[in-house]
Amino acid sequence: MIKVAKFGGSSLATSEQFKKIKDIIFKDKTRSVIVVSAPGKKDDSDHKITDLLYLIYAHIKYGVDCTKIFNIIKERYLEIKNNLGLKTAIEEEFLALEKSFSKTMSEEFLVSRGEYFCAKLMAEYLNYDFVDAKDIVFFNYEGKIDEQKTTDAVKKLFLISKKIVVPGFYGAYPDGSIHLFSRGGSDVTGAVLAKFTAATIYENWTDVSGFLVADPKIVDNPKKIREISYEELRELSYMGANVLHEDTIFPVQELDIPINIKNTNRPDEEGTVISSKCQDASQIITGITGKKLYESITIIKKPKASKIQVIQNVLDILEKYNINIEHIPSSIDTFSLIIERTSLAKQKYEIIAEIKKNDNVQDVIVDNDIALIAIVGRNMATKPGISAKIFSIFGQNDINIKVIAQASQELSIIIGVANNQFEKAIKAVYDCLIV
Numbered sequence: 001m002i003k004v005a006k007f008g009g010s011s012l013a014t015s016e017q018f019k020k021i022k023d024i025i026f027k028d029k030t031r032s033v034i035v036v037s038a039p040g041k042k043d044d045s046d047h048k049i050t051d052l053l054y055l056i057y058a059h060i061k062y063g064v065d066c067t068k069i070f071n072i073i074k075e076r077y078l079e080i081k082n083n084l085g086l087k088t089a090i091e092e093e094f095l096a097l098e099k100s101f102s103k104t105m106s107e108e109f110l111v112s113r114g115e116y117f118c119a120k121l122m123a124e125y126l127n128y129d130f131v132d133a134k135d136i137v138f139f140n141y142e143g144k145i146d147e148q149k150t151t152d153a154v155k156k157l158f159l160i161s162k163k164i165v166v167p168g169f170y171g172a173y174p175d176g177s178i179h180l181f182s183r184g185g186s187d188v189t190g191a192v193l194a195k196f197t198a199a200t201i202y203e204n205w206t207d208v209s210g211f212l213v214a215d216p217k218i219v220d221n222p223k224k225i226r227e228i229s230y231e232e233l234r235e236l237s238y239m240g241a242n243v244l245h246e247d248t249i250f251p252v253q254e255l256d257i258p259i260n261i262k263n264t265n266r267p268d269e270e271g272t273v274i275s276s277k278c279q280d281a282s283q284i285i286t287g288i289t290g291k292k293l294y295e296s297i298t299i300i301k302k303p304k305a306s307k308i309q310v311i312q313n314v315l316d317i318l319e320k321y322n323i324n325i326e327h328i329p330s331s332i333d334t335f336s337l338i339i340e341r342t343s344l345a346k347q348k349y350e351i352i353a354e355i356k357k358n359d360n361v362q363d364v365i366v367d368n369d370i371a372l373i374a375i376v377g378r379n380m381a382t383k384p385g386i387s388a389k390i391f392s393i394f395g396q397n398d399i400n401i402k403v404i405a406q407a408s409q410e411l412s413i414i415i416g417v418a419n420n421q422f423e424k425a426i427k428a429v430y431d432c433l434i435v
């Protein structure tokens with residue numbers, strides 16, 4: 001039985017945090033594959049090592065001295081090393097790294113050192129084997145995981161060692177050079193290793209005891225989500241909830257490996273379980289989230305024109321400009337495209353001009369003040385009356401609904417309101433539907 005345990009940056013910020021991790025791991029010896037991020041912030045005034053490494057790269061590139069920043073990084077690791085009485089010769093590696101600083105060096109390599117040094121120290125501290133991610137996580141040149149090569153490497157490694165610490169966030173291209181996942185990508189390393197070691201569970205240790213039903217900056221003291229399905233989590237993270245890296249789900253979902261979100265500072269608290277086998281039916285709504293700053297482009301076609309042809313023409317234009325459409329609510333002679341403002345950017349007027357060129361288009365109307373709220377819950381399916389409740393609570397709170405979308409799976413209801421009604425709407429839905 002193998003448990004993969006990934007620890008995030010705040011869990012690794014100091015030597016004190018390392019001690020907590022050791023206690024956690026030694027309480028359950030099946031926690032045998034450990035994935036670490038780079039040390040994160042100790043407190044709000046502190047910096048993440050990864051951010052500092054990106055900063056160093058920028059200094060090197062523009063020929064600005066980065067000694068001070070590099071010293072801050074070194075001190076962070078030496079605090080951990082010295083307070084835990086470790087021997088790993090990271091000083092020599094720091095020196096070699098500093099000597100290699102040059103305008104032509106790989107940014108990905110430099111930034112990956114954040115997790116690399118952290119894993120080296122953690123491996124010694126736990127007396128586990130250090131395994132460099134470049135020797136176990138492989139990418140093809142498109143930046144996708146090379147499944148075969150990664151499986152083979154894991155199998156081979158497990159013949160020699162069963163207790164390992166692996167740095168998260170990076171792996172190797174076919175030529176051996178370092179490639180990073182996108183930011184927050186140690187979550188993905190954990191998921192990939194859970195898949196290729198066929199782990200029984202993927203524990204993701206962070207500084208909160210699981211996910212909350214709504215953003216605590218909007219709702220006072222929101223409840224915790226105990227169980228959530230893979231699909232619900234994807235909906236929530238896509239629609240703005242700050243949860244796991246969005247590529248975390250696929251590798252574990254394939255083998256139905258549950259993810260347990262746990263708190264390094266309160267290890268006894270239950271956390272949130274993400275799986276395909278959610279039992280809890282006590283809440284109709286699992287989570288409420290959303291994002292501001294969407295725009296809607298409504299196309300009014302001429303009454304006699306074919307709607308399909310107009311839609312097709314408009315979609316071709318958007319494809320040409322590489323624009324992602326969130327939703328397409330429609331009525332008999334109109335349909336709207338809901339698009340994130342940032343993705344429309346400067347091309348907006350060009351796109352509208354092209355749409356208007358179509359003789360079958362009567363008019364195009366733009367509404368640039370839309371926030372989308374996503375109400376997500378597997379338990380909503382087939383239960384009548386949920387949207388009625390939501391609409392009446394919006395009415396009572398004087399919130400005008402601009403857009404409504406629900407997919408047939410009934411996993412989520414998406415509602416568009418004006419940006420300045422966003423917080424009020426989320427609070428209203430929470431108060432009405434969360435018991």
Ligand code: ASP
Nearest residue numbers: 037050169183184185186
């Ligand atoms: N250290 C990287 C970051 O800050 C990766 C991670 O922590 O998952 O994005």
